[in-house]
Amino acid sequence: MSAAADIPQRSPMPGLGRARGAVNALLGIGLLLVLWWIGGEMIARNDDLFAFASFAPAPTLSRLAELVASGAVIDMSLPSLYRVGMGLALAAAIGVPVGIAIGRIAILREITNVPFQFLRMISPLSWMPIAVMAYDTWDGAIIFLIFVAAVWPILFATAAGLRRIDPAWLKVARNLGANPFHMLFVVILPAISVDILTGIRLALGVAWVVLVPAEYLGVTSGLGYAINDARDTLDYASLGATVVIIGVIGFFLDFTLMMAIKKFNWVRSDA
Amino acid sequence: MKVEPINRTDTGPGNAPAPSARSNGAHVAVRGLTHTYRRSDGPVLSDISFSVEPGEIVALLGRSGCGKSTLLHMVSGLSMPSSGEVLMNGNSVRAPSPRWVMMFQAPSLYPWMSVAQNAALGLRFTQRRYEIATRVPEVLDLVDLGGFADRNAQELSGGQQQRVALARSLAPKPEVLLLDEPFSALDAFTRRNLQQDVRKIARGLGLTLMIVTHDVGEAVRMADRVLVLDANPGRIASDIPISLSDADRNGGNDAFQREHTRLMQTYSDIAQVPGTQA
Numbered sequence: 001m002s003a004a005a006d007i008p009q010r011s012p013m014p015g016l017g018r019a020r021g022a023v024n025a026l027l028g029i030g031l032l033l034v035l036w037w038i039g040g041e042m043i044a045r046n047d048d049l050f051a052f053a054s055f056a057p058a059p060t061l062s063r064l065a066e067l068v069a070s071g072a073v074i075d076m077s078l079p080s081l082y083r084v085g086m087g088l089a090l091a092a093a094i095g096v097p098v099g100i101a102i103g104r105i106a107i108l109r110e111i112t113n114v115p116f117q118f119l120r121m122i123s124p125l126s127w128m129p130i131a132v133m134a135y136d137t138w139d140g141a142i143i144f145l146i147f148v149a150a151v152w153p154i155l156f157a158t159a160a161g162l163r164r165i166d167p168a169w170l171k172v173a174r175n176l177g178a179n180p181f182h183m184l185f186v187v188i189l190p191a192i193s194v195d196i197l198t199g200i201r202l203a204l205g206v207a208w209v210v211l212v213p214a215e216y217l218g219v220t221s222g223l224g225y226a227i228n229d230a231r232d233t234l235d236y237a238s239l240g241a242t243v244v245i246i247g248v249i250g251f252f253l254d255f256t257l258m259m260a261i262k263k264f265n266w267v268r269s270d271a
Numbered sequence: 272m273k274v275e276p277i278n279r280t281d282t283g284p285g286n287a288p289a290p291s292a293r294s295n296g297a298h299v300a301v302r303g304l305t306h307t308y309r310r311s312d313g314p315v316l317s318d319i320s321f322s323v324e325p326g327e328i329v330a331l332l333g334r335s336g337c338g339k340s341t342l343l344h345m346v347s348g349l350s351m352p353s354s355g356e357v358l359m360n361g362n363s364v365r366a367p368s369p370r371w372v373m374m375f376q377a378p379s380l381y382p383w384m385s386v387a388q389n390a391a392l393g394l395r396f397t398q399r400r401y402e403i404a405t406r407v408p409e410v411l412d413l414v415d416l417g418g419f420a421d422r423n424a425q426e427l428s429g430g431q432q433q434r435v436a437l438a439r440s441l442a443p444k445p446e447v448l449l450l451d452e453p454f455s456a457l458d459a460f461t462r463r464n465l466q467q468d469v470r471k472i473a474r475g476l477g478l479t480l481m482i483v484t485h486d487v488g489e490a491v492r493m494a495d496r497v498l499v500l501d502a503n504p505g506r507i508a509s510d511i512p513i514s515l516s517d518a519d520r521n522g523g524n525d526a527f528q529r530e531h532t533r534l535m536q537t538y539s540d541i542a543q544v545p546g547t548q549a
Contacts, residue, residue: 176443
């Protein structure tokens, strides 16, 4: 291999860049598997820890294959996806309008700034006892916790997006006879769609993290419950498989939003 | 002196002048307009009155800070004067409208939309979507961007973007077009082309055109009549007709130079600009 091949340079064939990205991604996955395998070996050889040896790749992945084949993956994921979806939808339904209001109206922004920053810093899980008392159903309590975790990134991203809107865009719209409905749906929302989606992407990250401990609550379904259940039954292969499932679903949800952001992003970097 | 008698197709109420043929433009009257931003400061505009005939092209010439842009905003209804009023065909202007539309220094196209979608905005906002399919290609052709309908606004040059802004302004068929130094950010060559084209288009459509500028050359190239503004407070110091044929307006001839020198002298006296450089 010549030295020149090692120097990163702009490829004359753009396809090569993408191929290299895929190779490197596979390399990263392989590296993670190797570290996992080493960790498993170390646990198996340790006299104090060998009972947890099913965390290793081989038992975990074979259990994962069983879970996928039997359709159990779907059964344990769907309730979790439902809760996260509802929590995120509620967070967007509240966070986007409030974000637009505080982005547009200076006095509202000044009044809400301290309370919102204060509330934002409280761990969503701190609300757990209140949520349990306030809601009749476990589902309700979990959705509330996810909402509390997800609303802040969406709200602040929306408000920040609004403040970057060129005032001239609004003047042009007013000049051409736009009513407030047009202002919102033709100018403001398209202009900040990427900011909103970025907020939702951040919110999803937090929500997915909060989901598992929230599902340690009384529910008998979902990925968090599966983790708790596997721990109680000392089924460490299932526990490992569930961890993998949580990671894979989270990755793909995030990936989907990243693609949506790419699609809605109207900034042309080449322009 | 007006270049030619221009007439209105509609008969407006009130004190509008007599109607005549061939113009789609509105009669604009500014009556005793005074504006003060803060009570502690003096007025930026003081007792301004003038009329613009339908189809006439009038330049408001003045130095930065003389309030000429503020005046144009008030004609457009985007802001309201402290006292006095603006009449379009005799009716008081109380709000912006696509019937008297303003073009700004920056094109401010919506970067998430195509050229055609940007040009269609005025029709979309005024519940005239059914006109979009025929009207948008028409105005894009008018500004020489017929082949650009599906391009993204961000892919265009500054001059092309300002042409899209012009198409966007023209699509709702305005009666008055108000230009607030819309060419000042463009290079000299692009600016000349647009000055000529805007004048040609406005004449062709019979629009009433008001241009705010600090550029004497632009005023001579485009306007039938120039109102020179004095500053602090802004008021009309001189009303100068420009009698040039369309061919002579491109510059590089004696007639153009004569008008340019004449206007430059008046402007220098009023604005106290040292020398007579363009």
